[in-house]
Amino acid sequence: MAESDDQVALPPSLELLWGRRDVGRRGPKPGLDVDSIVAAAVDIANAEGLAAVSMARVAKAVGFTTMSLYRHVTNKDELLQLMWNASADGVMEFELEGDTWRSRLLSWAMAQREAITRNIWIVQMPMATPPLAPNSLRWMEVGLEALDGTGLDDGDKMRILGLISSHALIDARMAYDAQQAKGGGADQVDYTAILREVVEEERFPQLHRVAWSGAADEPEPGGDPFAEYRFDLEVMLDGIETLVERSR
Amino acid sequence: MAESDDQVALPPSLELLWGRRDVGRRGPKPGLDVDSIVAAAVDIANAEGLAAVSMARVAKAVGFTTMSLYRHVTNKDELLQLMWNASADGVMEFELEGDTWRSRLLSWAMAQREAITRNIWIVQMPMATPPLAPNSLRWMEVGLEALDGTGLDDGDKMRILGLISSHALIDARMAYDAQQAKGGGADQVDYTAILREVVEEERFPQLHRVAWSGAADEPEPGGDPFAEYRFDLEVMLDGIETLVERSR
DNA sequence: CAGTTCCGTGTATGACATACACAGTTAACG
């Protein structure tokens, strides 16, 4: 298992994300840098959502004109990747909690979900995963540490981390959508009321029962905002536990 | 548990999706209808992806001008919801397979993933869930049937179906992104090669091991396109099995 | 010092979703 000395050509965005993009030395001293651009973009996203992050808007925020941004980032997609990596910097402060792989993994999974909540605009990203950049790879590194001692092979470990992190994202995305729908106005109707309105007993006997049993009711305000995610995590952790037992 | 006689005001999109939007009777006979618009939009999406579905493009496909579409759908978001519902019509032919709740639920979960694959543009939808429209509610109805006999309460059943269907979507989304990245050109580099390039042993000991052990290698071409999804499903089904045992 | 590279600006382009006014068609109403 020898490391190759050949340098692999990283995709352009990753070159930038790993600090490997050659920066020219001629020409005027830049008044603008990529870190300032990314920070401004993240601020706008935090304040107003990802849709508010246009190149013109970011440029204005850093005091330059729109087209100057393109001297520092190739395109908007690259800026989005940079933003995603920047927002994952909480990994630097994160520490696994617990004595068992299960409790450590749970703490990791909760941290994933909380990190997204702190930068909720991530749910609006056009891509499904963060770039293979320093911060997200550090999250994976820590996740692998959580799984030390399980006896699982590395491939399964990676798949498990992928399962959990993808679920954190989509759970946050669904919660965000639901909240946006609620924010639309006073005439919003909740899930159960809609079900009761549309599911006839003859055509949807199961859903009809569910609708009228109150089982689909949305959680009371003030409760655990992550209740749904915790349920899902328990299911997944139980399944992982089964996998761990089987590998022993 | 009496049904209320009060009609709840559905959100405007759902009124249309459930065929409850009042259609006026005065004025010229329409040359255009919402079904034609949706069908055209779905065709374009199937052929070229969701980004190709602009109002102008759809209008051209049905032989009308852009603004005429707005006589039939409120806005583009509504059209997207109509498309999502239309694409879920495979539920009409679907039948659960198996003698146990587990095998039935597995068949349901696979069908979810396959349905998305057939209309892969769904992964590019701006919203995280389909509308509460006839087809997606029918999928839920069938999913609840799969869980008959588990003894789970209705709330847990709904959460389980939500877990699986959301996972089908994000798994498809990640697979789509990966494929798009591959299609970018001959200079694309795979996941493992990137890991090997960027993860130094000192800083990322776990990922370094994983990268050089081959555990993160992408599946060979020609294998099961749903291998990752199946792994995830086994984990989730094992976890659900634990939940079922506990509820007995 | 001439040539090259690089930064930021200004201008332009094409694409997009959608507002709004107009003219003609059809139904409702008294």
Added chain:
DNA sequence: CGTTAACTGTGTATGTCATACACGGAACTG
């Protein structure tokens, strides 16, 4: 049955967006 109202589709316009490209000036290189 004539008038009014509702409705359809068109044409025009608007503002926003990402990004191409040319220009002038700053800074480096040989």
